[in-house]
Amino acid sequence: MQGSGRHASLYDSVREPADRSPLRGYGWPIIAVGVATAIGLSAFAYMSTADITMLYLIAIMVASLIGRGPALLAASLAVAAFDFCFIPPRFTFAVNDARYLLTFAMMFASGLVISTLAVRLRRQELRARNEELRARTEELRSSLLSAVSHDLRTPLAVITGAATTLRDDAGHMTPAAREELLSTIVDDARRLERVLSNLLQLTRVETGLVPAREWVPADEMVGAALTRLEGALRDRRVDLDIDPELILWIDPVLFEQVLINLVENAIKHGAPPFLIRAHRQDDHIEIGVGDRGPGLPPDACRLFERFVRASSAPGVGLGLAVVRAVVLAHGGTITAENAAAGGAWFRICLPAATPPVTMTAQGPGAEAAA
């Protein structure tokens, strides 16, 4: 089931650099000064002291890019090494010529200046990135608002319209027409419920809800989802290829929603027979949902963004955004591609985890039959 090359990368959010530990970055000044000293010593015969000063300045510049602390460390080390190795009397820390004190001071000064500039530059960059992030959040919020209000209002309008028609009917309506209006009310109420529950789940996961993980057999998770999908699937065929021994470390409620959304997506945009697979592959677990429909739309990379929907099928486009958020919250990845045999293929990869011994060693097989 390899895709035809169209691959939707899902890591599109800007991440801020992780906080450095206070001691990280102090290895570089030592290395840089060490390298400068080594070059200076091996090429001492061909170099003037001015050249060696330049060598140390380069080392200090490199260290300054990391931060002020490393810059000062590099300057101190450079002064010490320069003095010890190159300044007469050599291989002592004594200084005969007072002019070298000025060289030392300039080494410190250049370290300070460059590191200050580097820090300022980095801060500006971070600020720019934050601003970009804020702008994107703002954009997202307004698109969320308009999409949600549209997708809540449309079914509400249908329900209100159909219900008032039924209430105000003075007995002229045919039984078939009444039946039709009643079905519309039920269908659109369900549509409302779907939009709301997806919106709720998305908000919860994205605001940092930690998944309530449990060990769940893969076939139980799929079974629970298919039980809830009975009404939506009707008699559409679903083929299953699930490792009966596979046990997942997941939040069963959230993951049930993932499967439901992927299958509902397949019902809406694809065609049966649908396929659900779950297997362990070396160090990860792969769960896939596929269909035999027309495949992914050309702008598939936007598939998992909120409120993007393929074709004009009804639905807010929230479903796949929920899928992605839940999978990411489980430390997994999700990709979408076109299957070789036709249709779309959604592939979830979860890090494999080892179930507790009670689930395997004392498992059902270990007992005597009744």
Next chain:
Amino acid sequence: MIGSVLIVDDDPNVRRFLRAALAGHGHTVSEAASVAEALHEIAQQVPAVVLLDLGLPDGDGLAVLHAIRPDSRVPVIVLSARGHEGDKIAALDAGADDYLTKPFGTGELMARIRVALRHATALGAGDEPDVLDVGTIRIDQPRHEVTVEGRAVRLTPIEFKILVALARQPGRVFTHRQLVHAVWGTSAADQSHTLRVHVAALRRKIERDPARPRWLVTEAGVGYRLRESANAPDGD
């Protein structure tokens, strides 16, 4: 088996819809909008079933359960929203008989009320039949024999215990904790992992397609239920 139903919900429109639906199915209805009113009604009217919303203005619906259990055995069906699985488990472990996820259809509501009423009368009758029949599953308790569609299946002692616990009250949901207690006699939480594995094995023996169970269904985040008929009430 038509009895009076007490609706406990603070939303007047929910009460109105439930009243109409229940009256249409021949139930007499009483109403309460708070914990205090609910307790008063339960003491005065002795309803046959209580529909209990968990979010009430003067307290948690759980307070009603804690106040009436274990003295009263009146069946209580909790009304709750999806995403509040923790609340459902708490209510079931506090003695609620079942739950309904809002929004629900009348078909589902009536099915749950039927199950609750039947279990209440069965409990009153006291003696339990030796042979339990649920759908195509037949369990002969004294002989420890189980057949599915007439075909004998061999269960381990633990699988047998799980199946009997579920089949004694078909249609009713059981939390993991309740099943662990029924099978091992303890309520050790870590047994719930083991329970899942035994249920998976049991499914492989009694279901044609264990990943698409017709009888032993999972209520994600809550527990298990043994259905009485292969077709779930679809909420219409």
